[in-house]
Amino acid sequence: MLPPELKNGFVPYLWYNLGGVIINLSVSIISILIEKQTRSYTHLSVMLLFCFALTLTGFFCAITNGIPYYSNAMVNDGYHIMSLKKSRIVQKSYYVMLKTNALQVKGKRIGELPYEWFLLPEEADLSNPINASIRILEGNWYYDKLQFEEARICYETLLNSSVTILNVLKRELLCELLFFELVSFQREEVIHSLYTKELIRYIEAMKFMINKQKLRYACAVVIDQDLEKANKIYTCAWQNKENFCIKGEAEMEFEVLEWTKKYFENKKILDK
Known part of the structure; x- marks a missing residue:
């Protein structure tokens, strides 16, 4: 679903981010009401215990998600609300992020979107995960155009900055940098510095993701030098193409996968 259009640079964000908190509180309140209604029935002790546990869980989740918190491991809705309230730059980034995701689900490729959407002003705080996501989307725009060097610069700029970024974003960027190195x-x-045990575990854990197929294929060809494994990854990826729900991203990634295969064929690597 597309987000509402910007009005004077402002995008509605409060209720969207409060959704999780409201649901958790609602679950807790409903559980309390059920508990009160069934308290006199001793044979429903299991139900009472379940409602009590559900009440505590709901309040705990509401508090931990509603009180602003940010670290390199996670960021919650409370932090998003606070940062969106403070900065119009973050609000615009938030709008672009939501609109881009919605259009990609509908089948639009990021390379078909205006490049200007992904240009952050110099004063943008890259430690904010929403702004950081826009810098990554800028790199993805170049990536969709097969302009890997420009994409690499975007990703490295974020990685080499002094700001703290989420671990998951860092690992995703390292995956892309590893891929660029393997196909250049x-x-x-450089491969040894990127292809660490930690990143190997991450790639394995995320092997079902669409953007890991071309990386796993390239790793099998260059690092493992196992063409049979590479062909299995390639074939399996195409067999599961329709299972990827973000159609625009899928089209982009499968084009890159095909480009990667042709790159290795031209380099005569697949003939060895």
Whole structure:
């Protein structure tokens, strides 16, 4: 669903981000009401215990999600509300992020969207995960155009900055940088510095994601030098293409997967 249009640079954000908190509180309140109604029935002790646990869980989730919190491990809705309230730049980034995601679900590729959407002003705080996501989307725009060097610069700028970014974003960026290295210079020292045990575990855990298929394929060809494994990854990816719900992203990633296969064919790597 597309977000509402900006009005004087402002995007409605409060109720969207309060949704989780409201649901958790609602669950707790309903559980309390059920508990009061069934308290006199001793044979419903299991139900009472369940309602009590549900009440505590609901309040706990509402508090932990509603009180602003941010670390390199996670960020909650309370933090988003606070940062959106403070900054019009974050509000615009938030709008662009939601609109881009909605259009990609509908089948639009990010490379078909205006590049200007993803340009952040110089004063933008990249430690804010919403702004950081826009910088990544800028890199993704270049990536969709197969302009990997420009995409690499966007990703490295974010990684090499002094700001703290979410661990999941950092790992995603490292995955992309590893892919760029595998389909370009293939420098052993760079590959070794990127392809750590931690990143290997992350790639394995996220192997079902659409953007991991071309990376796993490239790793199988260059690092593992296992063409049979690479062909299985390639075939399996195409067999599951329709299972990826973000159609625009899927089209982009499968084009890159095909480009990767042709790149290795042209390099005669697949003939070895």
